[in-house]
Structure formats: structure tokens, C-alpha cells
Amino acid sequence: MSQRFENKVVVVTGAAQGIGKACALRFAREGGQVMIADRVEDQALLVQQQIQQEGGIAEICMADLETSEGAKHVMQTTIEKFGRIDVSVHNVGGTIWAKPFWEYPDDQIEKEINRSLWPTLWCCRAVIPFMMEQQSGAIVNIGSVATRGINRVPYSAAKGGVQAATICMAMELAEHNIRVNCVNPGGIDQGERAIPRNTDALTELDKAGMQGVYDQTIRDTPMKRFGTPEEEAAAICFLAADEASYITGEVMNVAGGGIG
Helix, strand or coil: CCCCCCCCEEEEECCCCHHHHHHHHHHHHCCCEEEEEECCHHHHHHHHHHHHHCCCEEEEEECCCCCHHHHHHHHHHHHHHHCCCCEEEECCCCCCCCCCHHHCCHHHHHHHHHHHCHHHHHHHHHHHHHHHHHCCEEEEEECCHHHHCCCCHHHHHHHHHHHHHHHHHHHHHHHHCEEEEEEEECCECCCCCCCCCCCCCCCHHHHHHHHHHHHHHHHHCCCCCCECHHHHHHHHHHHHCHHHCCCCCCEEEECCCCCC
């Protein structure tokens, strides 16, 4: 691979599995020094070990990124370990339940928003001061094409917020040489998750809702297949790289032709 991230420090949140793991591995293979931020230590250690075995550099930081304190802890720890932050990828999020909006109880709506909006907002706010001091940096937020989907209104609202915040931050930060972009994944085949998003058994209503999401994804994806974490990581790394230096405030669908 090319060494686009040689001498660059990269934070990847939610890096213990899925898209985050694929990003962490690719950044490291392209020369980046990676901070693996997650809240599941054993899985994060496995990613760190794989990077180190391949000759890369990686540290881990455990934090609950649904909180401002957790996000600040990750960025401060990265500065203490590496001295700077050149790239920050905010990947934490994901659908927990799926059903018609009126069937969601109040607490599930709040948990969906907490899971898929706050980690990105908190991490952006925590990393921006360090990038402003450097007068350089690239932020890549992870949205979703679920903003045009069924059975996931709270999650879709959260990801719509991620997209809007990305564009607004890009406008505010351009004069500081900080780029902010968003990648919208489509349906992604991540295999069996090492850490389930929902520790409770899904109800029959949620199972039916998930099937509806799957059916719509295949129907509305011109390529008629799910993507891979590695395909998402390729786009994320492009937007984070210097070769994308004239791209900011963009929302890129990486979804087999699906639109969000």
C-alpha cells in the first residue's frame, strides 16, 4: 500500500470491530500511528496486536463516547501519547432496534440518539481545539443512508444530525485548514458482531422490522448487495488523506448506488 499517512496520527473511534476496525488497519498499513478508541478492551487489544504484528504503531484508549468526558479523554490521551492529531474518524453508532416509529418506547428513542449522534458531536468538539492549534486536520464522520429508510426513525434522525453537523462544521473550520467530511455507508456485511448492539433479545416486532430494513436495502441498492467494511474504509481513508485536500463539507454515499 501507499504510505499516505506516514508521520500522521489518526484517531479511530469504535475501532474494535466492523468499519472502525477496517479503518484502523488500513490507516496503520498506510503508515499512520493509530489510536484505537473503544469501550471493549479485549477486542481493541486484538486490533492493536494485529497492527503491531504487521509492523504498525497503535495505542488503545477505553472510553464511553456517549459522554463529553469520554471524548475529551480519548483526544487528550492521544495528544499525550503522540503529540498531535492529524485525522479523526468518528465511527461510533449503529441501529439498536427496528420498527415503525410509533412503536418505539421513549427510552429506546433516547438510547438510539445517545448511541448514534452524541459520540460524533462530542468527539468533534473534543478534537477541534487541538486541530485549531495546529491549523490543520481532517475529520471524517460516519453517517448512513438510513436517512431514506424505514423502521429506524430515531437512528435515521441521529445520522441526519451527523450529516448536518458535518456540513456546518466544515464551513466554520475551513479558515483554520481543517476539513470535515462525512461517509454514508449503505448495508454492510460485518459478519457476526463481537459485541452485540442490543444485549436484550429482540422482540418479534423488532425482528420483523430488521427484515424490512434488509429487504429495503437490497431493493434500493442498484448493486444488489451489501458492502464490506473494507470498502467503506477505502472511502474514509481517501477523504482523510492529503489527496482530498480540496474536499470539505461533503457527504459521500458509499452504498452501492443507494442514496441517503
